[in-house]
Amino acid sequence: MAEKVEIKYEGQSFELPIIEGSENEKAIDIAKLRAETGLVTLDFGYKNTGSTISKITYLDGENGILRYRGYNIDELAEKASFLEIAFLLIYGYLPKEGEFNEWANEIKHHTLIHEDFRKIFEGFPSNAHPMGVLSSMVTSLTAFYPESLDPNRSMDEVKMSIIRLIAKLPTMAAWSYKNEKGHPLTYPNNKLDYVDNFLHMMFALPTDDYKVDPVVSKALNKLLILHADHEQNCSASTVRLVGSSHASLYVSISAGINALWGPLHGGANQAVIEMLEAIKADGGDTEKFIAKAKDKEDPFRLMGFGHRVYKNFDPRARILKSAADDVLKAMGVNDPVLEIAKKLEQHALEDEYFVKRKLYPNVDFYSGIIYRALGIPTEMFTVMFALGRLPGWIAQWLENRQNNEPIGRPRQIYTGEKSRDYVPMEKR
Ligand code: CMC
Secondary structure (H helix, E strand, O other): OOOEEEEEEOOEEEEEEEEEOOOOOEEEOOOOHHHHHOOOOOOHHHOOOOOOOOOOEEEEOOOOEEEEOOEEHHHHHHHOOHHHHHHHHHHOOOOOHHHHHHHHHHHHHOOOOOOHHHHHHHHOOOOOOHHHHHHHHHHHHHHHOHHHHOOOOOHHHHHHHHHHHHHHHHHHHHHHHHHHHOOOOOOOOOOOOHHHHHHHHHHOOOOOOOOOOHHHHHHHHHHHHHOOOOOOOHHHHHHHHHHOOOOOHHHHHHHHHHHHHOOOOOOHHHHHHHHHHHHHHOOOOHHHHHHHHHOOOOOOOOOOEOOOOOOOOOHHHHHHHHHHHHHHHHOOOOOHHHHHHHHHHHHHHOOHHHHHOOOOEOHHHHHHHHHHHOOOOHHHHHHHHHHHHHHHHHHHHHHHHHOOOOOOOOOOOOOOOOOOOOOOHHHO
């Protein structure tokens, strides 16, 4: 017999069904709660609230497991290409060779952006943060492809928007960096694969030959895969919520980029390097900063530490910690902040405050050190996260639309003033 929970309220008893996922996670289905009891639930930050059922990504925070469509992240990060993972996340299966080649070629075919985008780039001040530029550019796609605004578009048309987004985001990201640097824009080179093409657009200059270093390319491919999806996090939930109003894919993704920007989410990767640099400049006393993070009177938090879901370890952080060692060694880079990061981690993991609260390094703790070794500037770190997360956001948006989920619209408990009369200004 199907499991149920019983709620007793005002002398009456109500039964609510339990639903179970394929990995035996269970939830109380409260769809009829308000209609039957008059009650709503209250859950700040959605700490206990499932907002959807999903087939995309499985995350077990207690055991540090992360799988895309059933495949373990460790194996994917080691063996797959980023575009292959993008296909897997969006369409649910690993593409066969012919299918993959068609997908990759189509993406190559759409890497150019309309020349009028150059004028938009020129309109930004050179010190504009590339995340703001990126989200504006993605929204601007609606102006160039207005048909994307039609909520009743066919799946083939939606697929074209998906291809365009995946193809154009690296061009926009690299150009937002070039704009900030005041360097000439580099056009995509379709002889290169996805990751190498991005590096080419970032670092090639008309004055010199640029050859992509395979160590850099491999490391970036791994980083992008590790960031590609993370189920119902802040930005993915934003994308789904915006999409649930039948807003277009482009504007939903743009909203996701903005949600990612915050320092508690993807913006943490930039904040981590800034924190490590500040510790270095202060003399490298990691224990002093551990004490600051523990002090409730001090707003300082250990950036790159803690996670809403992982309560044992973040599998992405483990992979990146060893990747940081490998990449820095292969590139002959000696970055003193890597040592500071390791010392900080070691102290935190031995400290009662962090142990009790189950706070461990997250994906952002070591990723910035690798980005920096690859030559990517700090203000671009969160843009790199966005490039990686794009397929996940697309998959989440598509699933929401294909399941025909209702518009997202939470309830609240009102605690403001009760009804009162308007007071004319002269009598206030
Ligand atoms: N440094 C110091 N104390 C912390 C930290 C930290 N980084 N993270 C959490 N705590 C404390 C927090 O003060 C609270 O203590 P108490 O129980 O005494 O009030 C307890 O741990 C629980 O924290 P919370 O803020 O209630 O947990 P949350 O699930 O709401 O927040 C988090 C999760 C990731 C926002 C938070 O851990 C944090 O701010 N970390 C630093 C920012 C960061 O690294 N973000 C990247 C997250 S991973 C990338 C991504 O996918 O976004």
